Amino acid sequence: MQEELLHSVVKLTKTRDVDSLESSLLSTIHEFIGCQKISIYKSTLGGDELTVECSLSFEVLDDKQYHWQESERILSPSSELLSCLHSACIIAIQGQDGVERRWIPITLSDKPIGAIAIVSPSLSSADQVLLNAFCCIYENYLTILHENERDKLTGLLNRQTFDKKLKQLVEKQVVNHHKTLKASEDRKQYKETVSWLAMMDIDHFKQVNDSYGHVCGDEVLLILAQTMEKFFSSTDLLFRFGGEEFVLVFEPVTFEEVESLLNDFVALVRRTKFPFVDKLTVSIGVAKVGPYDFPIHILENADRALYAAKENGRDQICFFESLVSCYERPAGDEGDGVDLF
Structure with a gap:
């Protein structure tokens, strides 16, 4: 388990662009936690309007089939997602069927820029720690990639x-x-x-x-x-x-x-x-x-x-x-x- 975990961390930090990092992150979370659906949301604030985009989503259809969904603008974000983006706090809701929905904020320069949404059976304490660790690795490496890809003066x-x-x-x-x-x-x-x-x-x-x-x-x-x-x-x-x-x-x-x-x-x-x-x-x-x-x-x-x-x-x-x-x-x-x- 430890060897596989280290290998996954190496794989995550080997990527050199945000798109590869995101797909690697979703695959790794699914491999170790077994979520039904994982999505990465990004938010931008233009004036007073908050725009939310699902940059990548991974869903398990059955034991052998998966579905990847690329960039899609979310016209009506859920209240839980919006709350996560505004508060930069983890939000978790468990339904009567035992399925848990969890939103984990992603910050850049201490500002919330997005969230990772998880749909899965109820997570154990160990799985929650592992999930939060993967999200922190993603957040830290995203900061490095952002600095390398951006102009120092304008941020473009x-x-x-x-x-x-x-x-x-x-x-x-x-x-x-x-x-x-x-x-x-x-x-x-x-x-x-x-x-x-x-x-x-x-x-x-x-x-x-x-x-x-x-x-x-x-x-x-x-x-x-x-x-x-x-x-x-x-x-x-x-x-x-x-x-x-x-x-x-x-x-x-x-x-x-x-x-x-x-x-x-x-x-x-x-x-x-x-x-x-x-x-x-x-x-x-x-x-x-x-x-x-x-x-x-x-x-x-x-x-x-x-x-x-x-x-x-x-x-x-x-x-x-x-x-x-x-x-x-x-x-x-x-x-x-x-x-x-």
Whole structure:
């Protein structure tokens, strides 16, 4: 038992990303405690609104079958889950059938950021100690991963994690693409939803640093990052690439939806008050994340769209696909071939 336990701890701490850590944690808890269902919930506070997401769930269907459920937003969290998130205290309820439901808070920098929910037969004292120990290991290692994946100033994801996160997104989109095509009988009526990558740059940021100093510049970056976290969904990926450059990766939506969302954000930045700066604006270049695109090509397309947005007056968004359509060669025009950029 002790040898197996040590092996599981080694396996948990061997992971290098949050997704792998979560799946390893749920498998380990099931192996040693035998729960019927285990779920990891994450919470984010945007303004006065609390958003709760079930990032991963593991359920035992029978002796040989299991079901994994990935990211799902919870529109109506249970009162017990909300109480656990607000109080950062363990909550346990046992039904008349002997089944126990337990919620264990997860904290980061002394703030509750989520909870692990367990459905199982009544747990013995030894099982409770073991469960709490696994949750503490997860919490401690999550802190380490968070520090490694996050930008020190803004708290957004950093440049080093971008390639891995985008690769995971593209791989997931390939699977979803096949499922959608298989399920869609009427392709003509199907409204395409894809992921999008936006590259954002603060307009004339060098003037802010030159005029007011880097301390003021850092404050501007921090306020902008906080504005992004409050405005965009918790499932969207927000990166600081360095300096005044940011990258945003959105969950699958239509072109019209992402265009409206980004236009609203550009307008919000325009209205936001920053220290010393009378008016701050951003330029954004956007590219589609196709299921078979190379990450480097997606990033290059967004960068070209960003360049076009800046060249055409800044304080606006530009889509790479719109640029390509503008430069499409008329039918019958052979020409010598002109590079788009």
